[in-house]
Amino acid sequence: MRIRDHFIELFQTHDQVTTKEEAVSRTTxxxxxxxxxxxxxxxxxxxFSGGMRQRxxxxxxxxxxxxxxxxxxxxxxxxxxxxAQVLELLKQLKEKHxxxxxxxTHNIGIVAEMTDTIAVMYAGHxxxxxxxxxxxxxxxxxxxxGLLESAPNVLHPERSMRPIPGIPPDLLNPPSGxxxxxxxxxxxxxxxxxxxRLVKRDGRLVACHLYD
Amino acid sequence: MPPLLQVSDLTxxxxxxGSFLEAMLSRKKDVVRAxxxxxxxxxxxxxxxxxxxxxxxxxxxxxxxxxxxxPTSGEIRFDGEDIAKAxxxxxxxxxRRAQIIFQDPTAALNPRMTVGxxxxxxxxxxxxGSNAERREEVLRMLERVGLTPSExxxxxxxxxxxxGQRQRxxxxxxxxxxxxxxxxxxPIAMVDxxxxxxxxxxxxxxxxxxxxxxxxxxxxxxTANYFCDxxxxxxxxxxxxxxxxxxxFKSPKHPYxxxxxxxxxxxxxxxxxxxxxxxxEIPSPINPPSGxxxxxxxxxxxxxCSKEEPGMTKISxxxxxxxxxxxxxxxx
Numbered sequence: 001m002r003i004r005d006h007f008i009e010l011f012q013t014h015d016q017v018t019t020k021e022e023a024v025s026r027t028t029x030x031x032x033x034x035x036x037x038x039x040x041x042x043x044x045x046x047x048f049s050g051g052m053r054q055r056x057x058x059x060x061x062x063x064x065x066x067x068x069x070x071x072x073x074x075x076x077x078x079x080x081x082x083x084a085q086v087l088e089l090l091k092q093l094k095e096k097h098x099x100x101x102x103x104x105t106h107n108i109g110i111v112a113e114m115t116d117t118i119a120v121m122y123a124g125h126x127x128x129x130x131x132x133x134x135x136x137x138x139x140x141x142x143x144x145x146g147l148l149e150s151a152p153n154v155l156h157p158e159r160s161m162r163p164i165p166g167i168p169p170d171l172l173n174p175p176s177g178x179x180x181x182x183x184x185x186x187x188x189x190x191x192x193x194x195x196x197r198l199v200k201r202d203g204r205l206v207a208c209h210l211y212d
Numbered sequence: 213m214p215p216l217l218q219v220s221d222l223t224x225x226x227x228x229x230g231s232f233l234e235a236m237l238s239r240k241k242d243v244v245r246a247x248x249x250x251x252x253x254x255x256x257x258x259x260x261x262x263x264x265x266x267x268x269x270x271x272x273x274x275x276x277x278x279x280x281x282x283p284t285s286g287e288i289r290f291d292g293e294d295i296a297k298a299x300x301x302x303x304x305x306x307x308r309r310a311q312i313i314f315q316d317p318t319a320a321l322n323p324r325m326t327v328g329x330x331x332x333x334x335x336x337x338x339x340x341g342s343n344a345e346r347r348e349e350v351l352r353m354l355e356r357v358g359l360t361p362s363e364x365x366x367x368x369x370x371x372x373x374x375x376g377q378r379q380r381x382x383x384x385x386x387x388x389x390x391x392x393x394x395x396x397x398x399p400i401a402m403v404d405x406x407x408x409x410x411x412x413x414x415x416x417x418x419x420x421x422x423x424x425x426x427x428x429x430x431x432x433x434x435t436a437n438y439f440c441d442x443x444x445x446x447x448x449x450x451x452x453x454x455x456x457x458x459x460x461f462k463s464p465k466h467p468y469x470x471x472x473x474x475x476x477x478x479x480x481x482x483x484x485x486x487x488x489x490x491x492x493e494i495p496s497p498i499n500p501p502s503g504x505x506x507x508x509x510x511x512x513x514x515x516x517c518s519k520e521e522p523g524m525t526k527i528s529x530x531x532x533x534x535x536x537x538x539x540x541x542x543x544x
Binding site for chain 1: 265266374376377404405406407408409410412413431432433434435437438461471472473474475476477478479480481482483485487489490493494
């Protein structure tokens with residue numbers, strides 16, 4: 001399918017009256033704003049590089065002027081320089097269209113750079129939710145702390161890449177109580193027995209028996 | 213100490229398969245210049261990082277170093293011997309001394325072979341020890357790479373293991389012949405973030421035990437900085453900069469290295485990025501740009517860059533860069 005047809009289909013599905021000409025002119029404008037020449041509207045996806053393809057995907061997500069965009073690992077398949085370009089583009093678009101962005105990622109560096117609020121998940125549960133700066137400064141949940149310390153940091157290599165012991169949980173047969181307890185250095189009596197509730201603490205939410 | 217590995221002017225070109233009609237009409241064959249004239253040495257006991265983006269030629273270089281593919285031209289000397297010209301007996305010995313750890317442990321392991329068989333087959337091929345001794349050796353290795361109880365893991369199939377455990381099997385298989393030289397191609401890229409550091413720590417402790425020399429291939433600069441002693445930056449089949457880790461990270465010289473460094477996401481929300489991101493993406497290695505291959509994207513490019521390919525300029529005894537900005541004497 002040509003890039004043109006992706007967009008025509010999208011516009012016509014959601015807005016029956018849009019003519020092909022209108023859809024094409026809207027697409028050309030949109031592609032221009034994403035740093036792709038509007039003249040590439042007749043190209044096929046395989047004619048684009050990885051970064052350009054991701055720009056087209058962002059265009060498809062923004063075409064209907066949504067309020068909320070969910071970006072699922074938007075740069076995981078990209079190299080570091082192209083990743084930086086795409087993140088820069090996402091930041092600009094977010095400002096320009098006053099978007100709310102849910103960014104799904106495993107890259108701690110990208111979380112730090114892009115987000116205002118973080119929700120940390122482990123084995124299907126939320127373990128901590130709060131403002132990004134607070135969580136990086138003082139992570140409450142032992143898993144959050146472990147995750148931050150396991151990330152590589154070029155500026156402070158000596159403070160990075162500390163592993164979390166054990167292996168990721170089997171979701172068919174998750175651990176009892178707190179799902180992180182088999183890997184947690186601070187686990188005590190209630191952890192294998194009772195599932196911790198998400199409680200308020202220092203302006204955040206945390207699910208850990210240490211704070212309940 | 214003489215270098216363990218000496219690479220000179222190594223190239224690897226892959227022919228491009230065109231359509232039948234194209235082949236009939238033109239005699240000129242296109243080639244992908246995956247590795248296009250690189251030279252470097254690796255010293256015994258060091259961890260040498262090959263860093264670059266997709267298409268830079270780092271994986272092809274890694275495969276050439278362990279003789280999984282033959283070079284188009286150039287030389288790889290391992291312990292003084294050119295491995296491309298080695299006799300089959302010598303090559304067999306080389307294959308015991310040099311091993312590779314692959315990126316994707318799921319693809320690297322035969323799904324129908326148990327973990328024990330997978331590791332043991334290397335001992336079978338090289339006919340080391342009796343059958344019972346081989347089994348003992350494999351059990352010891354399973355223990356060593358952290359797969360305990362080893363008796364239980366011996367009979368497991370790859371699909372019964374987690375990603376991290378599978379990568380431990382791949383590492384165990386590479387180590388069972390007690391190699392001296394190991395190429396690790398993105399060994400943690402497919403592993404869960406929380407246990408990447410476990411795998412790197414395992415590799416470091418094995419290096420101590422066996423006195424290993426590693427080539428560590430990665431696109432992740434932050435990991436390279438944590439793990440490597442020396443780093444080479446590759447771009448489009450060329451080596452653009454090589455130096456000790458601190459030289460390359462603290463004072464990068466090549467504009468491409470500078471751009472790469474500034475692009476790394478920093479896990480600190482208070483860090484202010486000063487980004488120098490070049491426009492566009494890495495061009496095709498079929499028709500690479502003339503002169504310096506980075507010149508169309510380089511913010512500091514001048515006349516000479518599109519005309520003349522830069523050679524390596526010495527910054528210090530250990531730090532070299534291939535950029536005209538640092539070489540004022542024009543070569544003939």
